[in-house]
Amino acid sequence: MDKKEDAPRGLKHRKESFSEWFTEVVERAELADLRYNVKGFLVHRPWSVIAMKGMYRLYEAELERRGHRPVWFPAVIPRENFEIESEHVKGFTPEVFWVTHAGDEELAEKLALRPTSETAMYKMYSLWIRSWRDLPLKLYQSCQVWRHETKSTRPFIRGREFYWIEAHDVFATREEAEAQAREDMQTTENVMHKEFGIPYMAFERPEWDKFAGAVRTYAADTLMPDGRAVQQPSTHLLGQNFAKPFGIRFRDKDEEEKIPWQTCYGPAIWRMVASIVAVHGDDKGLVFPYKIAPVQAVIVPIFKKENEEEVVGKALRIVKELRDSGIRAQADLSDSTPGWKFNEWELKGVPIRLEIGMREVGNGEVTLARRDTNEKKRIKDKDIIESVKNEGDAMTKHLIEKADKWFRSSIREARHVHELDVKEGGFVKVDFCSIDRAGLACAENIKEKYHLHVRGRRADAEEKPAGNCIVCGKKAGVVVYLARQY
Amino acid sequence: MDKKEDAPRGLKHRKESFSEWFTEVVERAELADLRYNVKGFLVHRPWSVIAMKGMYRLYEAELERRGHRPVWFPAVIPRENFEIESEHVKGFTPEVFWVTHAGDEELAEKLALRPTSETAMYKMYSLWIRSWRDLPLKLYQSCQVWRHETKSTRPFIRGREFYWIEAHDVFATREEAEAQAREDMQTTENVMHKEFGIPYMAFERPEWDKFAGAVRTYAADTLMPDGRAVQQPSTHLLGQNFAKPFGIRFRDKDEEEKIPWQTCYGPAIWRMVASIVAVHGDDKGLVFPYKIAPVQAVIVPIFKKENEEEVVGKALRIVKELRDSGIRAQADLSDSTPGWKFNEWELKGVPIRLEIGMREVGNGEVTLARRDTNEKKRIKDKDIIESVKNEGDAMTKHLIEKADKWFRSSIREARHVHELDVKEGGFVKVDFCSIDRAGLACAENIKEKYHLHVRGRRADAEEKPAGNCIVCGKKAGVVVYLARQY
Numbered sequence: 001m002d003k004k005e006d007a008p009r010g011l012k013h014r015k016e017s018f019s020e021w022f023t024e025v026v027e028r029a030e031l032a033d034l035r036y037n038v039k040g041f042l043v044h045r046p047w048s049v050i051a052m053k054g055m056y057r058l059y060e061a062e063l064e065r066r067g068h069r070p071v072w073f074p075a076v077i078p079r080e081n082f083e084i085e086s087e088h089v090k091g092f093t094p095e096v097f098w099v100t101h102a103g104d105e106e107l108a109e110k111l112a113l114r115p116t117s118e119t120a121m122y123k124m125y126s127l128w129i130r131s132w133r134d135l136p137l138k139l140y141q142s143c144q145v146w147r148h149e150t151k152s153t154r155p156f157i158r159g160r161e162f163y164w165i166e167a168h169d170v171f172a173t174r175e176e177a178e179a180q181a182r183e184d185m186q187t188t189e190n191v192m193h194k195e196f197g198i199p200y201m202a203f204e205r206p207e208w209d210k211f212a213g214a215v216r217t218y219a220a221d222t223l224m225p226d227g228r229a230v231q232q233p234s235t236h237l238l239g240q241n242f243a244k245p246f247g248i249r250f251r252d253k254d255e256e257e258k259i260p261w262q263t264c265y266g267p268a269i270w271r272m273v274a275s276i277v278a279v280h281g282d283d284k285g286l287v288f289p290y291k292i293a294p295v296q297a298v299i300v301p302i303f304k305k306e307n308e309e310e311v312v313g314k315a316l317r318i319v320k321e322l323r324d325s326g327i328r329a330q331a332d333l334s335d336s337t338p339g340w341k342f343n344e345w346e347l348k349g350v351p352i353r354l355e356i357g358m359r360e361v362g363n364g365e366v367t368l369a370r371r372d373t374n375e376k377k378r379i380k381d382k383d384i385i386e387s388v389k390n391e392g393d394a395m396t397k398h399l400i401e402k403a404d405k406w407f408r409s410s411i412r413e414a415r416h417v418h419e420l421d422v423k424e425g426g427f428v429k430v431d432f433c434s435i436d437r438a439g440l441a442c443a444e445n446i447k448e449k450y451h452l453h454v455r456g457r458r459a460d461a462e463e464k465p466a467g468n469c470i471v472c473g474k475k476a477g478v479v480v481y482l483a484r485q486y
Numbered sequence: 487m488d489k490k491e492d493a494p495r496g497l498k499h500r501k502e503s504f505s506e507w508f509t510e511v512v513e514r515a516e517l518a519d520l521r522y523n524v525k526g527f528l529v530h531r532p533w534s535v536i537a538m539k540g541m542y543r544l545y546e547a548e549l550e551r552r553g554h555r556p557v558w559f560p561a562v563i564p565r566e567n568f569e570i571e572s573e574h575v576k577g578f579t580p581e582v583f584w585v586t587h588a589g590d591e592e593l594a595e596k597l598a599l600r601p602t603s604e605t606a607m608y609k610m611y612s613l614w615i616r617s618w619r620d621l622p623l624k625l626y627q628s629c630q631v632w633r634h635e636t637k638s639t640r641p642f643i644r645g646r647e648f649y650w651i652e653a654h655d656v657f658a659t660r661e662e663a664e665a666q667a668r669e670d671m672q673t674t675e676n677v678m679h680k681e682f683g684i685p686y687m688a689f690e691r692p693e694w695d696k697f698a699g700a701v702r703t704y705a706a707d708t709l710m711p712d713g714r715a716v717q718q719p720s721t722h723l724l725g726q727n728f729a730k731p732f733g734i735r736f737r738d739k740d741e742e743e744k745i746p747w748q749t750c751y752g753p754a755i756w757r758m759v760a761s762i763v764a765v766h767g768d769d770k771g772l773v774f775p776y777k778i779a780p781v782q783a784v785i786v787p788i789f790k791k792e793n794e795e796e797v798v799g800k801a802l803r804i805v806k807e808l809r810d811s812g813i814r815a816q817a818d819l820s821d822s823t824p825g826w827k828f829n830e831w832e833l834k835g836v837p838i839r840l841e842i843g844m845r846e847v848g849n850g851e852v853t854l855a856r857r858d859t860n861e862k863k864r865i866k867d868k869d870i871i872e873s874v875k876n877e878g879d880a881m882t883k884h885l886i887e888k889a890d891k892w893f894r895s896s897i898r899e900a901r902h903v904h905e906l907d908v909k910e911g912g913f914v915k916v917d918f919c920s921i922d923r924a925g926l927a928c929a930e931n932i933k934e935k936y937h938l939h940v941r942g943r944r945a946d947a948e949e950k951p952a953g954n955c956i957v958c959g960k961k962a963g964v965v966v967y968l969a970r971q972y
Contacts, residue, residue, distance in 0.1 A: 043560065044557060069535075072529075
């Protein structure tokens with residue numbers, strides 16, 4: 001445990017060995033510990049928790065700005081609630097963790113650990129909604145959900161416990177519910193894209209890939225560096241599918257009793273961490289967008305014993321100044337070498353590094369290094385705060401542009417099935433027969449032959465097919481995107 | 487659902503029928519809905535959630551200022567962890583909810599829903615702590631815990647799911663651990679008392695009332711208006727009781743392998759809501775301290791049809807101005823009468839009400855009413871923001887003084903057991919034989935005869951007994967406080 005070596009052991013190459021790189025970064029940057037002794041459950045360390053708390057704050061602020069209010073519902077749902085809507089129960093039952101005992105006693109009714117909260121919330125909604133005056137009702141909760149995933153779990157991508165937000169809204173009319181689905185997609189754009197820098201396309205999912213109980217599902221898909229698609233927030237038009245069995249009714253302005261229309265929206269903060277790690281990271285490790293970085297600026301003093309006091313003194317003054325102006329700053333005063341510290345804070349993704357040596361003390365300046373470009377600048381002491389903020393914002397902008405460019409370059413078109421038979425990842429845009437039930441056979445066909453999934457048709461762009469279905473050759477009804485998936 | 491009556495139906499009297507008053511306020515101020523169909527589980531509505539989010543922020547900031555960092559551990563704990571420390575397992579097993587199945591399958595090992603996280607965290611601590619350089623380790627998590635309480639549950643006081651923070655710290659020496667316990671009590675003072683205005687005394691609990699597995703337990707006790715004591719944050723000196731069985735070791739500066747010393751601290755935000763409701767409330771309902779009020783200032787426009795535009799226009803301008811300066815403000819534009827609105831927002835505990843009628847429009851002013859004193863003032867438009875902030879702070883200060891005064895007046899002394907045989911609530915200060923095992927028989931005696939519990943000896947004041955134990959008559963070893971309890 002003495003003086004550490006000059007450089008942390010090199011990481012795997014991000015593009016060539018993405019899966020190993022990803023796990024290594026999660027562990028070595030101390031985002032999470034994977035050794036907890038229940039399979040599929042992560043221990044989240046401060047480095048990810050501080051980031052996620054910031055991400056939650058940004059997301060919650062946007063939801064509240066759009067009229068949502070926070071609630072906290074119980075983590076357990078009685079079986080009777082869970083079984084009210086039949087499609088939903090079919091979809092979720094295989095994955096539900098059941099609480100059956102308390103102490104030594106068996107419970108009279110077993111309780112589901114919520115895999116999602118429709119069936120907890122909508123029973124209360126039927127008590128809360130009486131009149132058109134109670135609508136729209138727009139509530140969200142930030143919470144964990146638990147699903148006994150049988151597919152292989154991966155940290156922050158698929159697990160048995162994950163952290164998300166779920167918003168559940170109720171409207172007097174179908175049109176308002178449809179407008180809400182569009183608003184939810186705008187929320188995804190404003191936060192996930194513009195703040196976190198995660199590129200995506202929004203899709204309407206095929207009939208066979210909807211949320212259990214929904215009329216329609218819209219989902220934002222992003223990509224991992226290995227070219228596989230990952231689903232980010234989805235928003236569901238529930239129609240009256242839940243309102244009917246849960247008995248949600250309202251007296252409208254015309255005095256008629258009516259059934260309202262519902263939507264739900266599920267941004268998974270936890271999985272967005274995975275995309276931030278994967279999309280912005282590089283061979284040196286993590287790269288955090290400025291606004292959500294657990295530490296935004298790290299100060300590394302470089303000194304010999306004889307000038308320690310001056311250099312460390314300046315470092316501490318600057319940390320205080322930065323903190324006083326609301327910047328999350330930290331000075332690394334450990335006894336590692338400067339080189340080791342550079343590598344360590346790069347691995348951890350800190351956006352801005354400020355180096356202070358005797359030259360900087362003498363000139364009344366600091367050397368500022370940016371994590372994304374490695375560019376160094378000399379900054380006068382009086383300009384430090386402004387420069388850190390400006391470089392931080394510029395870095396986020398640059399990360400978004402770079403990610404968008406890469407994402408757009410990962411979309412190609414195909415006209416014939418043999419063009420699907422390649423190792424290349426990313427999205428493949430094709431003409432397809434239908435995303436209704438009728439298209440399922442063709443979807444199964446390419447899934448089996450090429451491991452490609454029909455992600456759906458664009459929900460954020462109007463695209464008309466020109467030719468025939470790439471699989472069955474019948475006249476195409478829709479343009480869809482295919483991808484390997486997590 | 488048309489025009490509501492002029493006043494909400496009167497509440498029960500707070501002091502005379504505290505229990506009914508409390509439940510009524512919880513439901514009618516829409517803090518929580520008690521109708522969820524699992525016993526002991528609450529549905530938390532926006533009015534409590536917004537307050538609790540603010541309370542969490544204040545508490546977390548104080549913990550972080552003192553060097554704690556946030557973590558998120560799994561909600562489930564495998565049985566094998568749970569059974570490592572024998573006192574702990576004895577204390578908690580009767581209350582544990584067990585997850586035994588996933589889908590239709592029985593789990594190979596059953597999982598406890600965390601009733602508290604020692605046994606989840608300390609197993610990881612044994613992996614994280616290697617050297618004196620890793621200490622102190624100070625981590626906290628904000629989370630829910632689940633306990634199958636068999637005593638009768640009450641909203642925000644005792645339930646089967648509650649929201650708290652748990653901080654778990656590890657030190658190289660016993661002295662540092664003891665200093666941490668004192669620091670935790672200072673955190674309680676700084677946040678619970680100075681921010682939330684909850685009065686308390688800090689006690690060292692008797693041997694028979696310690697946390698399961700602890701060497702010593704210190705706890706802050708407050709009172710309800712019915713004179714019964716409620717435990718607020720407790721901090722526990724765990725000594726090496728957990729470190730030993732969990733295998734937590736560190737190599738010290740002298741190269742020796744040693745066993746570290748631990749503490750844990752558990753402020754329950756959820757239960758602090760109960761104290762805020764109970765202590766600051768009055769016969770009109772809730773009274774929120776300014777800083778944590780979900781809405782800090784409500785604007786009630788008072789107008790006739792012909793001057794609606796002017797009055798409502800001014801109300802909206804002021805709401806915007808207040809919000810722009812960071813105040814949580816809202817205008818009540820519903821079609822209820824002003825009188826109804828006054829009552830409603832008083833019931834909900836909003837600290838400041840601004841009334842705007844034609845007179846106020848004409849004079850370039852507003853009428854400001856304070857929830858705690860009912861005092862009204864006329865404020866010039868240009869002074870509104872400053873006045874709202876000042877009155878808000880003054881109100882919090884006043885609430886704290888009032889609560890402290892009442893709390894101090896609820897402490898009396900007794901010299902003879904017959905003085906215990908009264909209905910009067912509050913604390914009774916008595917000379918007592920011992921809070922070690924030897925005192926248990928005397929404690930059981932007064933519990934049985936007078937329903938009074940020994941809360942412990944003051945941890946925040948030095949008090950020496952002058953006489954003999956109030957029960958057995960032997961020479962007293964300690965001054966203790968007795969109280970009926972929740």
